[in-house]
Amino acid sequence: MPTLLEAEASNRGLRRIAGEILERHPKPAELMLVAVRRGGLPVARGLADWLRELDGAEPSRGEVDITLYRDDAATALPNPRIGPSDIPGSVAGKVVILCDDVVFTGRTVRAAIDAVMDYGRPARIELCVLVDRGGRELPVQPDYCVLRAAVGAGDRVEVRDEPAGLLALQIAEGESSQP
């Protein structure tokens, strides 16, 4: 089970991204970090920590559950577990930064964009991921990404939320993810 990203490297990467975000968007009050449940939650948290550390910025935070927005909602859910979405206030005029752990086909991101749009009309939506594993089926690209890695189509990328930081592992097809 090869490690794609050590905890320390993902911390450094999120710090670099926080810097890039502040450079691009000098008014952090207009930022909103929206995590894609549930993998995106620790990514958004890590990013928020660095934004606070670097700039004292406290962007608003939200989360979306994309189950109801999937393009295969009617066929591909053997046991639908729908989590709550939570967007504080309005997204109108905000720069929304969608946070997820891994981007693969891009379908989840497409659904997350639709979900955010249902709360209003943001000025911009950008995408931040820990790992871009390639294999896109839609024209969706991350604006910020800690690691680009070519991962075989059958393999999985698992991100673990460890005390030292986020750890990304590549798990071969059929291999158990248990440590």
Place this chain on the structure above:
Amino acid sequence: MTDARLRHLLSVSDLCAESATGLLDAAEAFLEVSRRPVRKVPTLRGKTVINCFFEASTRTRTSFELAGKRLSADVVNVSASSSSTTKGETLRDTVKTLDAMHADVIVVRHGASGAPAYVAERTRASVVNAGDGTHEHPTQALLDAFTIRRTKGRIAGLKVAILGDIAHSRVARSNALLLPMLGAEVCVAGPRTLLPHDSAALGVRSYDRVEPALEGADVVMMLRIQRERQGVSLLPSLREYARQFGLSAQRLERAAPDAIVMHPGPMNRGVEIADDVADGPRSVVLAQVEAGVAVRMAVLYQCSQDPDERES
């Protein structure tokens, strides 16, 4: 992992504790959808839901209609007064017709017990029972369970008293099945003429006075006096009923101090429930209405899965 999908929802007995809890959990997420600025998600885009109401209903029909629309399904309402039923069409032919129009879900309310089951045997669509005669009203029981869980934080271990016209009430029957399944202790009470002849068949304790049922109850569920379902008058007078069986503030004091009061609506104020109780702080009647849309969204969602996938 068990399959949470539903083919039909005709009776609470189509559910088990796990699948019922799954529906309640999903309803939590759907409740959030109804509280958003844009109250619509694209989940059931391209699906057709036909509301077939052969009996008068405002709240249940509106609730199912909103549930379908908030999931982006195409919702069509057929009501008895404007349908070809008035021209003599049989239920069988109505079903065949709707089936030929490729409905995905048919929601049926009918005055005859068992009508939704009859429909389910004759269509490829999923059928949801929205109340059939004196048989069942499963989505009402689910929304009641959902409301109890949200206001009391749990269902298991609670004492629930269902009061009123038990014999004619499909709401009482569905709740008497569902709430014990989820761990509540249910009892029913009403005048002897409005208790089922075989109250043991309900599987819950029954009383012919409301006081022993109310004693220490955490949830008091009032039922409507259904004058339209009683062939002969089973009550001497509504005033006498109100005096002996109606829920007054004074009578409610027998229940637990934090007891909630529920009513499936429409309420006969001054008959089964006093004004000050209906509008009082214990009343969760409007929370029930809000829960109704969320629970029906969960039911439509699970019933709308594509048949091939559903059976695999």
